[in-house]
Amino acid sequence: MTGQNAAATTGLRRLREDDLEAAAALSRAVGWPHRLEDWHFGWRLGEGLVAQAAGRVVGTIMAWRFGAEHATLGHVIVAPEAQGQGHGRRLMMAMLDQLGATTSVKLHATAAGQPLYASLGFVPHGGGVWQHQGTASGVGLVPLAEGGRLRPAGRGDAALLRRLDMAATGLDRAALLWSLLEVAEGVVLMRGEEPAGFSLLRRFGRGYVAGPVVAPDEAAARSLMAYWIGRYSGQFLRIDLVGDGKLSSWLQESGLVPVEGVIPMWRGSAPPTAGLHCFGLSSQALG
Template sequence: MTDISKSGTAADGVALRPMEARDLDAAHALSLRVHWPHRLADWQFSFEFGRGLVAERDGELMGTAQSWSWGERHATIGLVIVDPRCQGRRIGYRLMEALLAGLGGRSVLLHATPEGRGLYERLGFVRTGEVRQHQGTALPAPLVALDTGRRLRPADHNDSEALARLDAQARGMPRPALIGALLAQADTVVLDQDGQARGFAMLRRFGRGLSLGPVVAPDVEGAKALIAHLVGLNAGKFVRIDIDFDSGLTEWLESLGLLRVDAPTVMVRGAVPVLADGSRLFSLVNQALG
């Protein structure tokens, strides 16, 4: 077990405590120090939906980690950062151990950098897949032809329940509050088939520019139509999308100017989320939230 006294302070003087709103400025500064693109607004948005821990020493923030519970059975973990000056002191392990203790028996999903993968394996996580991070200045995107009966349309607030249901089927976790909040701030397009929502895609401000996700669709052509529509409307802007490696979209995205820049590992501790037939998650909300 981690050597933490009743005060929450370890023998090396590093204390763990719950993350508070007042910590977000320092957390944002820490993410910039390790060259992550998150804005303060991105930290604030993530903080609304989960719980976090910080590691501090003498009042200075040394590390962060956040978790998000999705129903009674699932959770995701992300924004695990340790100040480069303090790496090698097991601070990341302490943060993860404490976060996991608060998640009960939930299965936990995360996206690991190469540097973090060994830590997560020691904590019982196993590899289940891979993500491809694509980004760049978007090129004009040719529209993708849709089968008869399918069309794209703008989303409105009446779609919230249907989109949350599609997301839960494709992600394997119920996230209605998250999808509702994204719907309120993102440009969202719906793939409609015979009057029924069968997929959707969301584009919003994030990091260096715009982030495209989640993208949920019944098949590759539906996903391409959704993505091409939003990319085409934002040609010339910086766009990022984090896709499932097995999506078959990598070469096509690169033709739109969105080049592969990273390949995080998908890891799970516990049961792998069960996905419903007919809906597939082609793009994440982001690597933290899943």
């Protein structure tokens, strides 16, 4: 079938819950580790579209709104046998139209996807993100700054985590954080009596993912990551590290090797942050 004829037989529609098994199969076909449970988690928080050809799902896209003015995009997948037929561009254009012209949109682009996103008005913003993963090996205690300690995080910390996360990302991700707290373990970084950062860990893909990791500086981020590396030593762990440098080298020494890099891109203005930094993503789709 030619690309023109394929386009003529393709329709776009809303991503439904009964599409998620097909979506998970697509992600496996392109080498992504997402489980069906991971698709359900994202679907409950967001909105999506599918491309259909001959009654079969051949492409997906999802978006998550954070407040009235910002969103993230992810799960942009086209079946290997259907690539090169324009499905990805049609899905992107339809979702951007659905989000509206006033919404600033962020995504994380692979090198292969960057030309498409650039043609739709996305521009690189900030440093790269490196996916580190592997069998974690205990790194020993990483000392905290004087007066620092880690305490468990629970559902009662939802408002606190929202405030810290907004300072690091500029986004109101209350719904995401509440959903993460229902399935994740967490720790809050305290400096004296003041909360200064946090990190969450949950089941994802082949094992566990630690993120978001929100901290005031690289040393604090290392302490938060070391907590999970020590606790889950011998198990498969993933951290999507924002930036590289010393933390990347240290993660490699801990058994988490870099396997893929992506570039943050924004269409519209990125929101301002307020003194904290996101050193590790909850996922490349959700940020």
